[in-house]
Amino acid sequence: MKKTNIYLFLFLLLGIFGTLSSCSKDDDEIPVGKPVINLSEVGLENSRTAVAGSDLHLEGDILAEGLIAKIDIEIHQEGGGEYKIEKSWTEGKYIGVKNTTFHEHLDIPADAPAGEYHLHFAVTDQLGNTATVESELTIESADVPVAYQLQFTESAGYAHGNHFHDLADKEGAETITVSFDAQGSAIIGGHLHLDPHGIYKVELKQFDDAGNEVQGKYIESEDVAKYYKAFLIGGDFILNSTTEDESGAIFQPRETKYGDGTDVTGASGTGTTGTIFYFTVGHANEGEKDVTYVLRKFSSASIKPTITREQWNLTDYATKFAGEDVIKLSFEIHAEEGHDH
Incomplete structure (x- = not known):
């Protein structure tokens, strides 16, 4: 009886090892695909x-x-x-x-x-x-003519809701320039590094074939400027006005004079255009953002006064505000702690 039990035990043991060996062999034969x-x-x-x-x-x-x-x-x-x-x-x-x-x-x-x-x-x-x-x-070629620039210079001030207070030039602040070709593609500086807490004064430059600045044509007078407004599209920004700790993004057009020397007017900044604007990414928006600066010409002078400070990042801006985009400049923003260039 004992001998029979021993034979039975050995038989079962061999069966188990055979099964394990078979499984191992099957596993080894399962190919790993290419990346x-x-x-x-x-x-x-x-x-x-x-x-x-x-x-x-x-x-x-x-x-x-x-x-x-x-x-x-x-x-x-x-x-x-x-x-x-x-x-x-x-x-x-x-x-x-x-x-x-x-x-x-x-x-x-x-x-x-x-x-x-x-x-x-x-x-x-x-x-x-x-x-x-x-x-x-x-x-x-590296000598592709520069048609547009956006120049970012860090400024003093602080964010509040959908706008800034106490804006002022910051002594010794470096200007970071993003240059674009005639199609609006970034050719220099298109991967822009910004401090998410920084407030930047941003100036649009447009150049003619002779290299002369011509962006003033959009705000040469109030009658002209009332047809134009800038937007910053993309990035899926959390707006500062929706945060409780002032950690969101603000885009605030802020020209103070038209080209003819008269003052820019308009309640809550509706008279401003955005050839000059102030911008902060905000801590809530750290990371990488694909954005497009848009200068839009409206089909009617009555449209611009209806645009609020909350509507600069609308995905459906073109549907809401009839007209055509006269400038579209696409670039990346990398908003990371400790980076400002």
């Missing part, structure tokens, strides 16, 4: 355009079951050119993880020849699996 890459932006707002001497915005999601080991980027000329830009990541926040959002600004050397390029974005996991996605890319 999956969703490259959502090549260039600001996925423009697939960069400027020599500036940087290229790249963003996308990566999923790698085998954990990311390396990310390689290669940009090479089309049409037989030999110019090439290469960049790799083998350590840091993207490495050794299963999924991540890749967000970088790749330097484009000033000597990069203008023209058509091809971008390869490759991810290799720790098992050796590699996936690559590709994109067309245009690199523009």
Whole structure:
């Protein structure tokens, strides 16, 4: 009887080991797929355009079951050119993880020849699996004419509700300039770093073909200015007036004189246009924001007085306020503690 029990025990034990071995073998045979890459932006707002001497915005999601080991980027000329830009990541926040959002600004050397390029974005996991996605890319010459600028200078003052108090120039404050081409794409400084607590005086500059400033044409007189108003669209901002601790965003147009020398009037700032404005991101809006400065010309002079200080960030501004956008300047705001440039 004892011998029979021993045989039975050994038989069961062998069966268990066989099952475990089979399961282990099955597990080993389950393949780990290649990384999956969703490259959502090549260039600001996925423009697939960069400027020599500036940087290229790249963003996308990566999923790698085998954990990311390396990310390689290669940009090479089309049409037989030999110019090439290469960049790799083998350590840091993207490495050794299963999924991540890749967000970088790749330097484009000033000597990069203008023209058509091809971008390869490759991810290799720790098992050796590699996936690559590709994109067309245009690199523009560094001497692309500047058509517009937004100049940000930190100012003194404090936020209250939907506006500022005690605004004044800040001694020694540095001016940060974002430059745009004629299509409104940022060509210099388009990844703007601002202190979320800072209050910035922002001035619009527009240049003609000879390089002369012409933005004054929008506020040359009250009769002209009543057709124009600026907005800052995008970013999904939490407005300061909706917070209890004054931690939100404020956009306040603030010209004081028209071009003919007369005073800007209008209750609660409705007479102002926004070729000069004051802006704060606010602690509640820290992070990255894709925004567009818009100067809109209204179809009727009766529209501008109806626009309140709360309506500068409306997604449906074009529907609410009939007219046309005469300027649209797109750029990024990176609002991070300790960054102001």
